[in-house]
Amino acid sequence: MRHLGQLQTVGLGVIALVCCALGCTASPVVTVVDEPDVVAVSKPERSVWRCHDGHCRRRAREASGFVCIGEECTQKWPRLPDSNEWDCQAAQGPVLCRFHAPAAGVAVTVVSDDFVCGVRLGHEGERLCVDFDPDVPPGGGPWQCRFDEKQMKICLRTTAAAPPVVNRAPDCWLDADCSGGSCVAGHCQ
């Protein structure tokens, strides 16, 4: 049962659910069930909604949820740029992916709008894509995440705050790409 509380969700003229002034109890419950793909949400829970310009998409429609055992949460089918093969790293915050190989025998999908893409410095044509608003497990963070060899995303709760990141196209994968600097979330610093 999903209790969204005193929440107003206005879904592009398809459905509107509000807590009405009359007849509300002190703690009304509104249950959103048949929701459209895109809604406006006033206080979105980040682990549930992915929002842009006030419009939110339910993350579960695009990447599978996390399964948590103790402090470790695993996302079996994470969000990646497209249907090709990618190597990804997450650390704290953004997910950075490097093109690995074309998927064989698969109709290739367009690169997701969720990623900002660029080319790796010194590696002509090697594509990098970064997601600045990655999926995280439910509950408070911050999270320290990594991708395993099967590209499953595994997150552990951490106490360290995520470093600030620059929201622009990535250009590095390793520190070695940065001429003595360091590569943070795909950007040389």
Next chain:
Amino acid sequence: MRAGLVVAFLSLGCQGVPNHVTVSVPASFGGAARVTWSPREAVLRATSGPAGLDVEVDPKVKSIRFEHPEACPLDVAISGSTAAKLVPWVSVPEELAQVGFGQTATPVVTAGCPEARAGKIVWVEREGTLNRLETQSDGFVVHAKLKDLAHTRVAASPHGTVIPISFDQRGHHELVGTWTGAGHARLELHASLNASTRVSGLPNVSVGQIVYLEGVDWAVLERPAAAAERLEVADSAATLFQANRAGRWVLQNGKAAPFSLQVGTFASTPLDCGRSGCHSAATEAAKGSAMTHAFEHRMAQAPEAMSCWLGCHVVGEKGLRDEGFFDVSSAFPPVTSAPLPRALARATGVQCLNCHGSGRIPEPSARWTVLQVGVCATCHDAPPRYGHVQAWRGSSMAHADATAAQREAPCNSCHTTAGFLGRPMPAANEASPLGITCAACHAPHAAHGARLLRTMPSVLSVETDATTALCAQCHAPRGTAHLPQSTAASIVVGRGAVRVDDGRPLNAQSVGHSALPAGCMACHKHSAERVERGESHGFAARVADCTECHSERGGTDAKAWAERVSSVRAPRPHQRGSPGVDLSTKAGRIEWNSAMLMRDPAAWAHNPGYAAEILKQIR
């Protein structure tokens, strides 16, 4: 659970038009969580609280149905006097994927509310032929005994391999139940039972997938660490095998050589098969293939019928935890439109893993198994609509390697698929007949033209359509060192025979058959049984095909031709070793021409003028 009292009342708007209906939902709705309604646009505002669901509706709507996955639906009529009624709800599992051959399925029938349980269900079998169908408790308990494996098998499989189970052989049964109850409309229920999932026949299966092995004397020699299997006799000729973990099993049947079986899941195999150095050419060729884009095409053409076509346009089997499309989709909300989540998109189309999966590809000694017709039969043996394999089974192609001699060199180059493609042959103890299978003529990831027809350099000295060029690989002389074995394609184009006097080529014009766009397949397009698609894979021609163009039959027909050639001395038999011939002698040239003529029994139809000329040369 007893349904609660339903109360509804109206709230009148400024003009006396009702615009506010309050419904106290039944207790079985569980506090309104997960309530949905239709039509979707009927509800303008809704809140739920201790009193129930408070709904403001569009006054133009006449009725609304509220639904909850665990309760009977509630229909509310919006009129001067509002009424509400419960609609009985009964559920059955949509599909039982692998009940097992000869086993009894007992699908769980669930009544959504007491009103539903008070009714009766009458079950009938709409599709399939069950061994027995019994019901108890007013139809709420169903026992369906499925037929044995022996009833579905077409022929014995190669020793040492997994028995292929096609779409048509999977023991599919469709049950339809009709629920009736006092005061309520009838309700139709559907349940699909499958004895087995589809199995390609490769020694490469999914975790948890039940497969059958030829023979009954199997033992496990090796298994992955901490893994276990189910290994039991299925019937007098087959053994059931099911593995619970990914990895490599080694099994042995009696004294035969050990047999390696790879167990895996689709997503455990990276899809980057086309990495440089691996299968990049195959990947490139597959990019434009209709198979690769099968899901996209169907999605664009018939999204409303997705439940019908989905199973043959994605990777994986329903009901298995195989990381195929159906398994992955359980991690996402229902799919209704594109774009799909990446993990699902990667499991669409008919791609590498549909034929080569689910996990690691078989070991080199077993790679030939991908040439079995069973691979294609997982989808193309679904008569009466998709009858490609059924038609093929009735053709000579299916029996081309029936004898041991045909499976040995040099005959195997035209009598076996592996030989035709120049691939390693099965080991002697596995060399049961496979026939000339789909892979001989269709090349999903080699050079191909329309309908995935393999493109091969022509052995004929004239230009032909692609189909004739392909057929000619075996139905025309291959060089002059040996007597021709099968000559139809060369007779059609008027090539292949020699002048007896000097040994120069005896060429003639085709009667026009070689100009037909579909080549040989313009006439050789029938099978014994009519099917909607794929009938041409019976490769039979009928007299009616001739009369399509030849409205009046000419002076040549089969009987007359048989009389004309009865005096021709037959060439040495078509047998192993294809006897050599010396074209430098007149006798050799006569024998060559005799073989050209006699080894196309329909020469009189294929190219009567050329046949008559050869006959003249012989005489």
